[in-house]
Amino acid sequence: MSLERITRRGLVLFLAAGLALGGCSGDDATGSDAADEGPKRVAVVISTLNNPWFVVLAETARDRALELGYEATIFDSQNDPAKESSHYDNIIASGYSAILFNPTDADGSVANVRRAADAGIPVFCMDREINATDAAVSQIISDNYSGAVAVGRYFVEAVGESGKYVELLGLVGDNNTWNRSTGFHSVVDRYEGLEMVAQQSADFDRARALDVLESVLQANPDIDAVFAGNDAMAMGAYQALVAAGKADDVKVFGFDGADDVVRLIAEGKIAATAMQFPKVMARTAAESADAYLGGKRDFEQKMPVAVELVTSDNVGNYGDFGRRQD
Amino acid sequence: MPRRIVHWLIGIAIAAGILTVMPLFRVVSLEATQQQAVAAAFDPVAVVDALWTDELREAAGAAVPLPELLTALRADPAAAAANYGRRLGLSGTSAYWVSGRGVITGVDGKAVEIAVDGAGDTRIAIRFGPVFGNAIRDGSALVDVSDFANTRDFNALSVEINRRVESEVLPALADGASVDRVVAFTGGVEIPQGDTLPATLEIVPYRVEFP
Numbered sequence: 273m274s275l276e277r278i279t280r281r282g283l284v285l286f287l288a289a290g291l292a293l294g295g296c297s298g299d300d301a302t303g304s305d306a307a308d309e310g311p312k313r314v315a316v317v318i319s320t321l322n323n324p325w326f327v328v329l330a331e332t333a334r335d336r337a338l339e340l341g342y343e344a345t346i347f348d349s350q351n352d353p354a355k356e357s358s359h360y361d362n363i364i365a366s367g368y369s370a371i372l373f374n375p376t377d378a379d380g381s382v383a384n385v386r387r388a389a390d391a392g393i394p395v396f397c398m399d400r401e402i403n404a405t406d407a408a409v410s411q412i413i414s415d416n417y418s419g420a421v422a423v424g425r426y427f428v429e430a431v432g433e434s435g436k437y438v439e440l441l442g443l444v445g446d447n448n449t450w451n452r453s454t455g456f457h458s459v460v461d462r463y464e465g466l467e468m469v470a471q472q473s474a475d476f477d478r479a480r481a482l483d484v485l486e487s488v489l490q491a492n493p494d495i496d497a498v499f500a501g502n503d504a505m506a507m508g509a510y511q512a513l514v515a516a517g518k519a520d521d522v523k524v525f526g527f528d529g530a531d532d533v534v535r536l537i538a539e540g541k542i543a544a545t546a547m548q549f550p551k552v553m554a555r556t557a558a559e560s561a562d563a564y565l566g567g568k569r570d571f572e573q574k575m576p577v578a579v580e581l582v583t584s585d586n587v588g589n590y591g592d593f594g595r596r597q598d
Numbered sequence: 599m600p601r602r603i604v605h606w607l608i609g610i611a612i613a614a615g616i617l618t619v620m621p622l623f624r625v626v627s628l629e630a631t632q633q634q635a636v637a638a639a640f641d642p643v644a645v646v647d648a649l650w651t652d653e654l655r656e657a658a659g660a661a662v663p664l665p666e667l668l669t670a671l672r673a674d675p676a677a678a679a680a681n682y683g684r685r686l687g688l689s690g691t692s693a694y695w696v697s698g699r700g701v702i703t704g705v706d707g708k709a710v711e712i713a714v715d716g717a718g719d720t721r722i723a724i725r726f727g728p729v730f731g732n733a734i735r736d737g738s739a740l741v742d743v744s745d746f747a748n749t750r751d752f753n754a755l756s757v758e759i760n761r762r763v764e765s766e767v768l769p770a771l772a773d774g775a776s777v778d779r780v781v782a783f784t785g786g787v788e789i790p791q792g793d794t795l796p797a798t799l800e801i802v803p804y805r806v807e808f809p
Contacts, residue, residue, distance in 0.1 A: 378748060403748045415689060417753035422728050447748055454750070458757055462728045552688065573744035576687035578791075 297364025305457060312369035313343045314561060317359050319376045319400065321348040323476065323504050324376065325528050325550060328593050329398060332554035334373045340562045342369070351443065351475070353380045360384040364391045370561040371395045372554070377445040378403045393566050396557040397552065400448055401574065410560050410571040412553045416448050416527075419546035419579025420455025423525055426544050426581055427499065430523055435496035438488050440509060442476040442501040449473075452501045460499075469495060481508025489516050490562045494512055497523040503530035503545055510542060529582060531595060537587045544583045549594050553577050642754035649755075650762055654804050655739050657695065657757055657782045664698035664799075665716025672718075683789070686737045687730070690769075690791025693736035696801065698722065699782040699809075702775055710775045712783075721798040724783065724806075726768050729760040733802035737786030763802055771806045782807045 314337040318330040330346045337344035347363070349356035353376050363371060364387060371388055373395050375381035380530030385395045385407040395464050397411035431437070439456070442449035460466050470491045474481035481500060489512065490496070498513075500506035513519040519541065527535045529547030536542040560571060589596055602788065670678035676802070679685065684690030700714035709725040733739060735756045746752040762788050763785075785803035789796065 309749060401749060405744060405747055413689075413749065415686065415749075417749065417756075418689075418691075425730060447750055448748055451753060454753065454757075459728075459730055547687075556688065572687070574687070574746070574749065576689060576743060577747070578687075578689035578691060580690075 276392075281558070284318035307491070311341060311343045312565065313345065314370050314372060314558070315345055315347060315359075315363045315368045316372045317347045317349060317356065319349050319356075319375045320351045320476075322350070323502075324532075325503065325530050325548075325593070328552060329374060329550040329554050332551045333398065333558050336555045337372070337561070338432060339444075342562075349376050351376055353377050356381060357384055360387055364388060364393060368393060369565055372398055372557045372561060373408070374398045374444055375400050375402055376443075378447040380445065382407055394561065396560050396564075398553045398557045399548070400446060403447070405573045408573075409564055410557075410573060410575060411575060412556045412560070412575045414448065414548045414553070415576035415579050416451035416548075417455040419527065419548070419581070420452040422543060422579070423499070423527065423546050424456040424459030424583040426583060427456070427497065427525055428466070430543050431466070431497045433463045436467050436469045436492065436494060437497040437499060438485065438492070438495055438509075439468055439471040440481050440484060440498065440500040440505045441471060441473040442505070444473055446476075449476075449501055456499055474500075474508065476502045476504055478508040478511075479502040481505035482512050482544035483508075485509045486515070489513075489518070493518075494524055497525065497543075499525045499526055503528035503533040506533055506542060506545065507536075510536065527579075529590060531591065531593065534582060534587060534590055537582060537584060540584060544581060547580045547582050547590050547594070549577055549579075553592055555556075600788045635683045635719040640754070641753045642751070642758040646755060646758040646762060649740060649759070654734070654738060655741060657738050658697070658805060661695045661697035661784050664714055664722070665795065667694060667696055668717055668720055668795070671789070675795075676796070679789075684736050686736055686743065691788050691790075693733055693786055693788045695734075695737040695739065695785075696787055697782070702777055702779050702781055705775045705777060710771060710781075712781060719797075721794055722773060722801060723798050724785075724801050724803055725769075726772050727764045729763050729768075729802055731760075731788055731802070733786030733788045734759050734763070734804055735786075736788070738804075742774045760802070763804070767803050767806055771803065774806075780809055782809055 295438055316330050316333045318326050321327050321330060334344040334346055339384060347359040356376050356377050371393055375397060378401060382402045382404045385402055387409055394409045397408050399414055401411045401413045425492050433541060441453060470488045472484050474484045498509045500509050503526040506524050510519060510524050515524050523543040526545040533542055533545045647678055667682055670796040683694050685692050698714045700712040703713045704711040709723045712722045714722050741755060743752050783801060783803045784805045785801045787799050787801050
């Protein structure tokens with residue numbers, strides 16, 4: 273085969289690829305036409321399904337979209353921004369009508385939302401926000417800061433104004449991690465007698481929290497309390513304390529309102545959590561997407577959802593990831 | 599086709615391919631860039647400076663008299679919340695911007711209790727601190743969460759406002775408070791969801807005066 277023939281073939285292949293790429297970049301109409309033929313499709317992109325709380329968020333969003341007459345597919349980003357970006361590639365190329373989105377990173381996920389918006393696909397954030405107000409149509413997010421202030425106030429009440437504690441942080445790139453931490457510290461740091469002996473990230477993960485607390489307990493066996501940035505980490509911390517024989521001496525505070533933690537609060541084994549409302553957020557996001565596709569355009573950019581303190585005093589009012597009547 | 603032209607075409611094609619995958623520059627919207635810059639440069643102290651000295655002072659005149667609010671809340675909590683209150687997103691808590699005047703009936707190391715005409719059974723208190731929550735930020739309705747690139751900045755405003763209350767308002771109250779003395783106040787108050795008024799309303803004051 274001559275060089276000329278190879279390069280001709282190469283050129284033809286390159287041009288063909290270019291035409292194909294051009295076709296992809298301009299395939300909005302094609303995607304829409306395809307979508308117009310059957311039920312419109314909604315993508316539910318979730319930061320991780322390796323946490324029951326996010327499973328509830330994802331499944332509620334999917335189920336509400338189905339109820340509203342859409343086809344709905346859940347995409348698991350596995351806490352990996354690269355996977356999330358790949359999901360967006362597929363969603364944009366496949367002509368989805370809307371995205372219900374739980375981002376992996378407040379900054380890093382902005383580009384994905386902008387790409388979807390540029391392709392004419394509206395994005396509705398759930399639970400976690402992105403650091404932009406001109407990319408998503410609306411962001412339905414937990415009022416984490418206020419919830420953490422409530423946990424902090426109860427922490428001081430339950431632990432007292434002096435003692436040693438450990439803080440387990442979530443993903444450091446997530447705004448929720450810091451809204452919870454700063455809300456908690458805005459209260460607890462006002463009491464000089466409360467000493468934080470360790471502050472470590474366990475990535476919102478139960479197994480990591482177990483490892484981290486086991487390690488922290490070796491250096492600090494005399495702690496009085498643990499504040500975990502979510503309930504999965506609270507469960508991991510509680511498990512480590514049970515293994516160390518300290519579960520009765522150390523108060524654990526979580527955040528989320530996961531069923532297993534609510535149950536342990538009722539049993540007096542965990543001190544408190546902050547109930548978020550994943551079902552409310554997921555349903556609101558799906559209904560907002562439906563309203564948008566129906567022509568509505570005036571949405572609040574950021575829509576905080578209240579977070580409520582759950583303790584042994586009011587635990588009977590909560591369960592199934594919300595208030596009993598929800 | 600002459601071999602030189604073929605080489606040129608190959609070179610151009612390869613360069614075009616590389617530039618497609620790795621462009622030399624990327625077009626970013628000006629608004630996005632400005633938002634990133636604002637987010638990076640957010641200074642809650644500077645924002646609250648302007649809020650505290652100008653906007654809250656102007657807003658003080660528009661505060662709802664506390665007896666009027668309490669009467670409305672007793673008659674129809676939902677209507678009162680809609681007329682006078684501000685709810686953040688889907689929050690159940692409403693924040694109000696109120697003014698009042700009454701006689702101090704009790705003072706201890708933690709709080710002052712005030713008898714306000716028209717308050718009925720509801721006790722009115724101002725704690726000497728520390729101050730938590732979003733009573734002034736949300737009650738005054740001067741800032742909108744949707745104007746902030748992230749909620750961390752929005753929440754930083756409450757921290758700074760509360761710090762101002764502790765450093766600039768509460769010391770004067772602590773110095774001047776005594777039983778039977780008349781005190782006037784303007785500030786925020788948060789009322790949790792529910793049809794029942796709390797037994798005690800805790801005001802977070804922006805202004806306190808002893809007329």
